Amino acid sequence: MSRTAIVDAPGKINLTLEILSKRKDGYHDLRSVLLPISLYETITVTERDDGEITLETVGDGVDTSELGNCPPEKNLAVKAAWLMKDLCGTDKGCHIHIVKRVPIGAGMAGGSADAAGTMEALRALWMPEVERKTLVEPSAMLGSDIPGLLYGGAILMEGRGEIVTPIFQPGERVAKGFWLVVAFPRVAISTKKVYENCIPCLTDRSKICDNAINSVREGDVRAACRYIFNGLQDTVFNQYPETKCFYTALGNGGALSQMLSGSGSAVFGLAESKEHALEIQSRLPEGTWSKVVETLPDSVMAAHGPLTP
């Protein structure tokens, strides 16, 4: 009998993103405060007895037509399923059904959330005795944001992204999250292209990072506004001027402070409260793709299941 597991996998924003140096392997060493947000991909994974891995994606408020041009074997969720199959040594396969709510090419880690969620669902189905955190290290081979998302909650990412340090220790009281508006200019940006053109910031901005971490630890959005930083922002604004327009629109709409998320193209504006975020959203130009969301300092992905039909 086929069993199913369901995971709600959050997207993210980067409160800070420092690009420290270019590495010999072509990647960059970075330092980033990553915050999951309350915009979720819903991933339903059902076992298949024939060993195949198949994928179906439907958009909920996002355009998924781009995915049609991407062969399934290149999809991060499918790659994650193959990795889990290898790690478990199982003959089984699975069907992955994804409801996408995080826009594609937005710098909000939708594809990485799909991979992290697929790994957690297959952990629940195929290796329930193994802790989710043991998958963090192998997940790095799939993409730089995946270890952080799989770990869960507010984290500091270093190295290529694979060195993950939680901002709150287990059992510690977790501060409230921040409310924000994310706006997506409906242009999908290739992370690779952005990194190819960025200039690593050689100055030591560790104070920014430490202060940003403190603002998260204290749930102090006003303090966070003083330290938000994105070393890719200027490169992206130059290459994709529409992203700058959204940045300006969020500022004009009354955001406390605004910033590009990851390699873009989404931009987020921090708010005092949910009501304030809704107010900012209402002032964005008509037809803008935007969401009011909350950061999730202690969210942990958990699979519902295994469920049997």
Ligand code: C5P
């Ligand atoms: O790891 P991921 O597949 O998400 O990265 C996409 C691209 O972004 C990489 O191919 C690389 O060009 C760039 N990148 C980088 N340094 C990082 C993360 C990503 O140069 N730490």
